[in-house]
Amino acid sequence: MTAAPAIEARDVAKIFRQGTGMFSAARHVRAVDGVSFAVPAGGCFGIVGESGCGKSTLARLILGLYPATSGDILVDGRRLADMGRRERARLIQPVFQDPFSSLNPRRRIRDIVGLPLAAQGVGGAEITSRVAAMLERVGLSAEMAGRLPAQLSGGQRQRVAIARALILRPRIVVCDEPTSALDVSVQAQILNLLAELRRDLGLTLLFISHNLAVVEHICDEVAVMYLGRVVEHAETDALFRAPAHPYTRALLASVLTPEPGRGIPDVGLGDTYPDPANIPPGCRFHPRCPIAVDACRTQVPQPRVLSGRTVECLLA
Amino acid sequence: MSETLLDVQGLRVRFGGGTEAVRGVSLAVDRGETHCLVGESGCGKSVSALAVMTLLARGATRSAERMAFAGTDLLGLDERGMAKLRGNRMAMIFQEPMTSLNPAYTVGSQMAEVMRRHRGASRRAALDRAAALLGRVGITAPGMRLAQYPHQLSGGLRQRVMIAMALMCDPELLIADEPTTALDVTVQAQILRLLLELQRELGLAILLITHDLGIVARMAHRVSVMYAGQVVESAPAADLFAAPTHPYTRGLLDCVPAPGKVARGAQLGSIPGTVPRIPLGFTGCAFRDRCAQAMPECSGDIPAQTRIPGHRYLCRLPAGWPRDAAA
Amino acid sequence: MSGFPPLRRIAAGLGAVIVLGVAFAAIFAPLLVPHDPFLQDLNQRMVPPSWMEGGMPAHLFGTDQLGRDYLSRLIYGARISMLIGVMTVITSGLIGITLGVLGGFFGGRVDDVVMFAITCRLSIPLILVALSVVSLIGSSLTVVVFTLGLLLWDRFAVVARTTTMQVRTLDYVSAAWAAGCSRSYILLREVLPNIVHHLIVVATLEMALAILLEAALSFLGLGVPPPLPSWGLMISEAKDYMFFSPWVIMVPGIALFVLVLGINFLGDGLRDLLGATRDA
Numbered sequence: 001m002t003a004a005p006a007i008e009a010r011d012v013a014k015i016f017r018q019g020t021g022m023f024s025a026a027r028h029v030r031a032v033d034g035v036s037f038a039v040p041a042g043g044c045f046g047i048v049g050e051s052g053c054g055k056s057t058l059a060r061l062i063l064g065l066y067p068a069t070s071g072d073i074l075v076d077g078r079r080l081a082d083m084g085r086r087e088r089a090r091l092i093q094p095v096f097q098d099p100f101s102s103l104n105p106r107r108r109i110r111d112i113v114g115l116p117l118a119a120q121g122v123g124g125a126e127i128t129s130r131v132a133a134m135l136e137r138v139g140l141s142a143e144m145a146g147r148l149p150a151q152l153s154g155g156q157r158q159r160v161a162i163a164r165a166l167i168l169r170p171r172i173v174v175c176d177e178p179t180s181a182l183d184v185s186v187q188a189q190i191l192n193l194l195a196e197l198r199r200d201l202g203l204t205l206l207f208i209s210h211n212l213a214v215v216e217h218i219c220d221e222v223a224v225m226y227l228g229r230v231v232e233h234a235e236t237d238a239l240f241r242a243p244a245h246p247y248t249r250a251l252l253a254s255v256l257t258p259e260p261g262r263g264i265p266d267v268g269l270g271d272t273y274p275d276p277a278n279i280p281p282g283c284r285f286h287p288r289c290p291i292a293v294d295a296c297r298t299q300v301p302q303p304r305v306l307s308g309r310t311v312e313c314l315l316a
Numbered sequence: 317m318s319e320t321l322l323d324v325q326g327l328r329v330r331f332g333g334g335t336e337a338v339r340g341v342s343l344a345v346d347r348g349e350t351h352c353l354v355g356e357s358g359c360g361k362s363v364s365a366l367a368v369m370t371l372l373a374r375g376a377t378r379s380a381e382r383m384a385f386a387g388t389d390l391l392g393l394d395e396r397g398m399a400k401l402r403g404n405r406m407a408m409i410f411q412e413p414m415t416s417l418n419p420a421y422t423v424g425s426q427m428a429e430v431m432r433r434h435r436g437a438s439r440r441a442a443l444d445r446a447a448a449l450l451g452r453v454g455i456t457a458p459g460m461r462l463a464q465y466p467h468q469l470s471g472g473l474r475q476r477v478m479i480a481m482a483l484m485c486d487p488e489l490l491i492a493d494e495p496t497t498a499l500d501v502t503v504q505a506q507i508l509r510l511l512l513e514l515q516r517e518l519g520l521a522i523l524l525i526t527h528d529l530g531i532v533a534r535m536a537h538r539v540s541v542m543y544a545g546q547v548v549e550s551a552p553a554a555d556l557f558a559a560p561t562h563p564y565t566r567g568l569l570d571c572v573p574a575p576g577k578v579a580r581g582a583q584l585g586s587i588p589g590t591v592p593r594i595p596l597g598f599t600g601c602a603f604r605d606r607c608a609q610a611m612p613e614c615s616g617d618i619p620a621q622t623r624i625p626g627h628r629y630l631c632r633l634p635a636g637w638p639r640d641a642a643a
Numbered sequence: 644m645s646g647f648p649p650l651r652r653i654a655a656g657l658g659a660v661i662v663l664g665v666a667f668a669a670i671f672a673p674l675l676v677p678h679d680p681f682l683q684d685l686n687q688r689m690v691p692p693s694w695m696e697g698g699m700p701a702h703l704f705g706t707d708q709l710g711r712d713y714l715s716r717l718i719y720g721a722r723i724s725m726l727i728g729v730m731t732v733i734t735s736g737l738i739g740i741t742l743g744v745l746g747g748f749f750g751g752r753v754d755d756v757v758m759f760a761i762t763c764r765l766s767i768p769l770i771l772v773a774l775s776v777v778s779l780i781g782s783s784l785t786v787v788v789f790t791l792g793l794l795l796w797d798r799f800a801v802v803a804r805t806t807t808m809q810v811r812t813l814d815y816v817s818a819a820w821a822a823g824c825s826r827s828y829i830l831l832r833e834v835l836p837n838i839v840h841h842l843i844v845v846a847t848l849e850m851a852l853a854i855l856l857e858a859a860l861s862f863l864g865l866g867v868p869p870p871l872p873s874w875g876l877m878i879s880e881a882k883d884y885m886f887f888s889p890w891v892i893m894v895p896g897i898a899l900f901v902l903v904l905g906i907n908f909l910g911d912g913l914r915d916l917l918g919a920t921r922d923a
């Protein structure tokens with residue numbers, strides 16, 4: 001693998017200013033705080049973590065919806081920030097979580113799926129035929145093109161969102177929790193479709209989820225985020241077989257597989273919750289960490305490479 | 317220890333506009349037991365629970381052959397009688413605690429109110445109990461939390477407060493409607509673990525409504541699988557997972573990605589199509605359009621069969637029908 | 644879509660009938676009136692409505708103090724009221740929606756300016772400024788429309804701003820950005836169509852308010868100039884005769900009340916209807 005990775009993040013950070021009212025001091029929320037990774041072409045990279053860990057912000061940075069505060073995102077070795085909106089759209093497309101808010105309720109399916117084509121200046125007749133072909137490709141009948149989103153079920157809407165993401169034949173698709181708003185039976189349909197499209201079209205997938213079972217099923221590599229940083233990053237098998245970071249261990253322990261009689265595991269994280277506006281000093285996980293020692297309160301752990309994985313923990 | 321606390325037979329709920337959301341549901345919850353009601357959105361699981369609590373929205377009508385709680389006939393109870401039971405001997409917690417906590421009052425005053433209303437307890441005594449319960453559900457510094465407003469708490473803390481509030485009057489039955497769906501996975505595990513501990517300690521009966529088969533497997537003594545307003549399969553948890561018999565239950569279990577079960581990137585099992593709308597007067601099996609085993613007789617009356625005592629299912633297929641035929 | 648209670652549907656239907664009826668009368672006034680509304684007949688002054696004692700079949704609602712046919716003046720008055728209502732809403736809507744959408748969409752510095760403008764506007768006493776402007780410049784239809792239009796945009800701005808802020812964060816707008824759409828395309832095609840149903844409701848409220856304000860200005864002698872038969876002016880002219888001929892004040896008064904009620908009913912109905920289609 002000497003080719004440039006399909007997508008690469010180099011020390012990317014995003015800081016939001018909150019409360020810019022006249023009388024309140026601005027708070028700085030470090031949503032993404034120095035994240036680096038690289039995904040080879042055709043790979044499926046999973047990003048897991050709890051709400052507030054910055055995984056959705058990272059997705060939006062990669063989609064170019066926000067500018068990064070610092071750091072670079074590179075696609076095929078070129079800076080995303082240097083690309084025009086049309087060029088970026090041809091390379092990267094999103095699939096969002098909620099199929100109810102991700103489709104404009106006042107436009108017909110044809111216009112929704114054809115929107116990226118229209119933005120590239122493609123003409124109406126070509127849009128119609130390409131939309132029809134793409135709808136069939138994601139398992140919808142072409143006659144759906146004339147319907148409104150409200151006339152479709154959740155699973156059908158998510159297929160529409162996937163069709164919209166693929167119509168420009170992008171190289172990279174960023175999936176932000178694409179199945180968590182769906183019923184289990186529909187979730188399986190969508191996961192199968194994504195896996196099939198990835199194989200057939202050679203897509204590079206960035207798969208963001210809080211559902212570790214889903215990530216394990218679909219991803220080759222996984223990064224675990226906590227309060228804006230990647231605390232562990234490894235190949236899926238290695239990560240799930242032997243998690244090194246205590247937070248990864250807690251996350252894995254809380255996966256409830258359908259095996260009766262196993263009971264509910266003790267994740268041992270206490271009742272404090274992470275707040276990205278108030279990141280603790282030292283190791284940012286120490287207030288919840290079951291194995292924290294005194295050094296964790298003061299010393300910031302640096303990323304360390306251990307047997308094919310990167311971990312940010314003083315004790316790993 | 318298997319005294320039936322809640323006994324529902326033939327529950328039906330109909331909405332204006334000619335849709336029937338619940339079509340003859342029967343379920344029983346024993347003391348100290350967790351009964352999981354599992355199904356996909358729109359299957360009628362939440363509506364069933366609301367019907368038991370007499371909390372249905374206006375325009376919905378409820379009927380049942382029998383509905384009894386600890387020997388009391390709920391069908392004959394008026395609104396005042398029901399209000400005496402609700403929050404007292406049977407309590408309910410919801411998916412989004414913010415909708416059931418009043419944003420204008422402190423946690424303490426809301427919790428105390430429950431006990432003062434039902435038990436006539438003094439404010440002092442009620443607040444003491446509230447503080448003790450907050451401690452019991454794993455909240456540090458309960459005294460401080462009592463003075464806070466709901467929006468000052470995180471999602472996990474709010475759900476703990478809801479649980480503590482539900483426990484104020486020592487309920488016998490706790491109905492939990494997707495209590496952890498809005499929470500992060502680690503917090504979900506903590507909340508579910510708490511429910512298990514409380515059940516062991518207080519002998520609570522829990523009716524747990526969820527769409528997550530992982531939760532069902534880890535929590536339930538007994539499981540009822542709902543589809544399109546009916547219970548299509550009901551069995552002790554171990555038996556249901558060992559020998560799922562209704563094609564829908566089998567399909568649902570195949571859909572869940574479980575470590576080691578399916579190779580990475582390989583196809584997950586899935587159920588084709590979507591949940592149908594069931595018009596009034598619908599007969600036969602509502603699953604037949606999505607079922608690989610469907611036969612012409614499936615549009616007629618479907619017999620309720622028994623695999624082993626305690627394991628019932630609603631399908632024409634024999635108990636040990638071969639799995640492979642499904643593919 | 645048949646979700647809302649029957650009483651509200653009846654009210655909405657009634658509102659639609661009233662507004663359409665008045666609009667019809669306003670548009671086709673020259674064809675509908677039985678007499679010339681400006682023609683004075685001093686021999687037939689203060690004739691009561693035809694159903695009262697002394698009434699004449701030729702004058703259904705009687706005549707005024709100059710012997711002009713009251714029904715004809717009422718129909719021509721509808722023209723003034725509807726014209727003022729519609730033109731004011733267009734003017735104020737253009738100002739308010741532009742400001743609100745820009746503030747809500749761009750946020751930051753732009754939004755600060757918009758919020759400042761809204762706050763300033765809300766601190767201006769409406770009637771007082773309208774009165775002084777009209778008395779300074781002199782009253783004409785155009786002056787009244789522009790004065791009201793420049794004053795009544797605040798509610799449009801507030802509603803457009805908050806709804807734009809909500810819609811802006813929705814995933815379909817993010818998807819449009821990611822699809823490479825231009826800023827103006829997203830504003831006009833993705834955001835605006837999804838806030839329009841809120842703005843229509845505001846438009847009905849503002850229209851009713853504008854009609855009432857015009858009546859108030861005309862009553863005070865500062866609205867449309869006298870030969871034009873505005874309902875407010877009719878009430879004003881009638882106030883000297885109301886003790887002996889109460890109908891001269893009741894006829895335009897009731898017409899004004901019914902029209903404003905109808906517009907409000909229609910607004911409520913539209914809110915229910917548009918809200919329902921959105922959530923369906």
